[in-house]
Amino acid sequence: MKFELILYHVIVDDISNEICKSADLAECVRQLHSDLEFREAAENVSREFCELVESLNTNTALYQKLKSSEITESSRLDDVDRRTLALLLDDFEQSGVHLKDEQKAKFVQLSSEVFNSGARFQENCDRIVSVGKFDQAKYGLPSQIYSPVSNSVDQSKRKMVYNTFYRHDDQQEKYLQKLISSRHQLAQLTGFESFAHRAQRNSLLEDYDNVKTFLWGVVEKCRNSFEKELAVLIDISAQCNQYNIDSSKQAATIADHDLGFLMHLYREKAYDIAKVSRESSQFFTFSSILNGFSTLSQRLYGVQLVEEPLVSGEMWNTAGVLKLKAVDEQMNELGVIYVDVSIRPEKAVGDCHYTVRCSKYLSDATWQMPILVLSLGLVDGHSHMWRDSGISFHSAETMFHELGHAMHSILGRTKYQHVAGTRCPQDFSEIPSNLMEYFISDLGVMTSIIRRSDRPSDQLSVEAAATLLASRHSFTAIETVQQAAYGLYDLEVHGPIAAPQIATGRMTTTELFYDIMSKAMPHVQRSPDSAFQHRFHHTVQYGAKYYSYLVARASACLIWQNRFLDEPFSRKWGDCWAEVQSHGGGHHPAVLLKKILGFRPTEKELTIALSKESQHLANLDAITV
Structure with missing residues (x-):
């Protein structure tokens, strides 16, 4: 050139x-x-x-x-x-290129403050909580709590563990206040009403008001299914003599610290999930799931993942790490994926995907190969059997999700790195990963591609697979409404009303979170001092775009229903979907969705897709505990 x-x-x-x-x-x-x-x-x-x-x-x-x-x-x-x-x-x-020099300097300063406060906030999201000697003796607890989850039959212990783990933390609130304040000032400096307005530029839903309408629409459209599922949990709670009647509303309620326990109890009793997990454990290992994904991508796109030996010095820690080369049917290299599945406390965030290098057409007429890193907390990487360590179906689903991101980066081969792979609006970048969850959750696909690593001819029984899927997708409506509520919090904490109040100390994020959760899930009781949002990493990563997960899930649902449900291994639609992903962010998300769906989904159609899915999955049978 x-x-x-x-x-x-x-x-x-x-x-x-x-x-x-x-x-x-x-x-x-x-x-x-x-x-x-x-x-x-x-x-x-x-x-x-x-x-x-x-x-x-600037x-x-x-x-x-x-x-x-x-x-x-x-x-x-x-x-x-x-x-x-x-x-x-x-x-x-x-970034305010039109601003005066002193305002440009202010923009750069605010950007630095956003980075610093976000980094400090994320560091403390996974902080360990100390337990006093009195509570240690009273509840039989260790000196430290690492998780909010307790499956104890003692409700008071569950409440204590949950509320202690999520207790409002003044230091985290200060980091959040600084983050929100800096983002709000930055947005207003560049002509936006709020950071929530700024964040929606070039997205599928396009503006703040559409996002807000979509999220509250999901809450309302899924409410009937949500209440059906909640009624099942209320019945279990009543059998455990743990139900509570709100006399002012004459409606049964459940405490947020009991939700996980009651769901766990239901799955144990309704599906005998412990037995099924034992039966399927040989099929759900890291190696078998990785091989299954490679088989699926080969059948859909003609792309397979081939393990490559790690060269000395290539990684700082080889425990639980492997290197994969993505190749096409002519064995042409398309990119490299490093997979780090080791559980390490040093990992700053949860399961995620890093694009270390994007695809790009170079001046010497060659392609820059993308390099991806997937971080998953699945196994003890120091174990000599880590590749064959058993993982849960939920972890298998997470693997497919993150590998879906990686494949998007591999297939997204564009002229420009600025729009390569996942460098596209957040609500579109989450679609390929969410679609992979639909594949692994299909009975035919699961039994076809998930095989024992030591005996590849063995297949998981249809009965075991069906039970795993039924268990995993029980309480989908509750999960959907909960995710919509988190999206609303993330949107409004950056919005035109709450952000300036939080920035000036007139409102705390805990008060905002409590208000939104109480409106979205009114029959779920929570402590006003409970601060889930102080451990919510996504406030930093997504910044007024956490709702993108639900938009992407709805879009993936439409793609699955319209193109793959009846023929999940269709090479015709697989190639079409690969072609869509190849554009990265080179076209508007609506244009890309039309290429695979034949139409541009509206906010209403996306809401209905999630509503229908929750209705279909909400028919749970009552059980006796």
Whole structure:
């Protein structure tokens, strides 16, 4: 490629690519490295890159050259060029490139404050809680609590563990207050009413009001199914002599600390899940699930995952880590995936996917190979049998979800790294991963691709598979409404009303969370001092876009129902879906969905998809405990 032929947006994408190859690697090291000194060094590097990017995004000369190229280079641009150029310009504009110099400096400062407060908040999301000697003796507890879950038959113990783990924490509130305040100021500085308004740019639902309507629509449309499922739990609670009647509303209620216990009890009794788990344990290992996913992707797209040996020095810790090469049917390499499945306390966040390097068409007419890292807390990586360690069906589902993200990055081979793979609006980037959950949750698919690693000819019985699926998808409506409520909290904490009140100390995030949960799930009692949101990592990662999970799930549901339900291994629709993913963020999400569905789903159609799914799965039988 001759220099005089290079377009301005190509130059900017090249700059972005060089920065991201280092910045994204630093972020991965910051979150996953086993050595504290490396994590701290990586955090400093990440902070500096954050400031560098924002300083470039406020560079007027760079912006004006890019802006003028819309006209001067228009005859040389195709649709992907135009969208990439528009997205790059939007990044500049959202960063306040039009502001005066002192305001630009303020923007960079606020961006740094967002990074710092977010990092501190995330560090403390998984903090261990100390238990006093009195409570240790009274409830038979250890000196520290690592989880809010207690399956004790003693309701008071469950309440104590849950409320202690989620107790309002003043330091976390300060970090959140700083994060929300900085984001709100940043949004208003760049002309937005709130950060929640700013975050919806280029998304499928497009604006704050549509997102709010969608989420409350999900709550209302799923309410009947939600109440059916809740009635089953209330019946179990009554049998355990633990029910409570709210005399003012004459309606049975359940405490939030009892929800998990009662669901667990139902699954044990209704499905004998312990027995089924034992029967299926040889089929649900890390190796068997990985092999199953590779089989599925090969049948759908002609892409398989082949293990490659780790080279000395390639990883800082090889315990529970393997390297996979994605290849097509001609054995052409498409990308590399590192999978870290070891349980380590040093991992900063839960199961996730890092794009260390994106795909991109290079000036020497070759493709930059994408590099992905999947972090999953599944096994003891130091065990010599870690590959064949048993995992739960839920963990298998999570593996498929994260591998779905990785495959999106592998297939998303675009000219520009700025729109490659998962570099697209959040509500679309979650669709491929959610669709993979539908595949693993299909009876025919599960029994076909999940085989014992030591005896590949053995198949999981249809009865065991059906029981696992019925158990996993019981209480789907409760889960859906709960996720919608979390999405509403994440939206409103960044919204025009709550954000300024939180920033000035007139409202706490705990008060906001309590208010939203009480409205969305009125028959679930909770302590006003319970602060689930103080452990909610996604406030940092998603920032007013946590709802994207539900939009993506609804979209994946429509794709599954319309294209794969009757023929899950269809190569025709598999190739079509691979082609859709190949565009990354090169087209608007609605355009990409139309390519696979034949229509652009509306907010109402997405809501109905989730509602119908919850209605279908909400018919649970009563049980005797």
